[in-house]
Amino acid sequence: MTISAQSFTEPGQDDLADRARDHLWMPFTRHSVYYDGTGHVPVIVKGEGAYIWDDQGNRYLDGLSGLFVVQAGHGRKEVGAAMAKQAEELAFFPIWSYAHPRAIELAERLAHYAPGDLNRVFFTSGGGEAVESAWKLAKQFFKLTGQPTKHKVISRNIAYHGTPHGALSITGIPAAKIPFEPLVPGAVKVPNTNFYRAPEEYRHDEKTFGLWAAERIAEAIEFEGPETVAAVFLEPVQNSGGCFPPPPGYLERVREICDQYDVLLVADETITSFGRIGDMFAMNRFGVTPDIITCAKGMTSGYAPMGAMIVSDRLFEPFKHGTNSFLHGYTWGGHPVGAAAALANLDIFEREGILQHVRDNESGFRHTLEKLTDLPIVGDVRGAGYFYGIELVKDKVTRETFNDDEAERLLRGFLSKALFDAGLYCRADDRGDPVVQLAPPLIIGQTEFDEIEQILRSVLTEAWSIL
């Protein structure tokens, strides 16, 4: 369709929401709410520190760092300046058989931050592409090293790993996959580490539960045939379902199982890297070295789209000699302006001690959110670092959750909008049991923790009263 020159060239701020409704296709969004008169597209026009503003001048605390992205906070002029400088110097050149300084510097820096012998960086534009790359690398690696039947992957229920076909196969959320079936075959699911929803017999001992969950991976490998399984994909702290930390001993045992069966361990750190859990990579914090890390989001704090797959020297070895090459790549991978943004962002991390700030304040964040457990609707508060999920329940004693209709009314019908209207941007999610998720910029402290707690307290109290 055509639009009038006037509305194109002289946009009044007031009509931005209508123009969004009419032309913008928003991912994972039910557009009907903008057409049936009940909804209005929120238009965010500005960010500063931990706060964002909409086009009506209202201020919100960004309790989700955009989408688990804006670690260093909004409005960092020096990142913009580094990007502008790079755009003037060299806006684009591919790294397909060539290199440029920013991609080299960033690869070296990421290898330095990564655990163990993870030393080789393959750039993508985001997390889903990094996951896709990791599966493809695992397949090609085993083909090159004499185990050509190893191609399957194991991942966990309710985990989200992105939208490309391979990454979506790895994703463990049936509702997100059904419209696109058939997906890539060979993706097997095992239990996640939601201790709150652990089988009854393991509810009272996290360690035993963790070992039980890890053994389900060994069981799946045995069932599929170890000669067919290439990799296990997991997030150190699983996002979808509401922030499941690894129980003590879990990651160590998964590492042992992967070694035993010659299966690669892929840590999908799309969310958990770059300070979210108080280290550049959460796996550093948990003391376990995977074979591959996939990461994105916080690498640039959102100032540019960037992702990466970081792999061990061992996995790169077959590509070092002869005619072999990894037959895979993205035009934007290692983009000079994106890499400049990432380097400037990581400079801020170093200079301001952002990792230490998270470590110094994470227990304050936890304790502040745990105050909410006195509310009848709050069943569980869980997470790590600056990454928390609050599970909402109908009955705290029995842990009874909401049925689909109630969850729909609670989350979509009330909570998402009520929290936003009260000045807190965060996520009310029902991909697993209903949760409210928080992942604020890593620069905040007790004042903002209290603000988050007070808004949640008031809105969750109201939610309970209207149920």
Ligand SMILES: Cc1ncc(COP(=O)(O)O)c(C=O)c1O
């Ligand atoms: C763990 C994980 N993997 C992959 C992805 C996909 O990343 P992207 O949206 O950058 O493709 C996400 C996105 O949230 C994620 O949380």
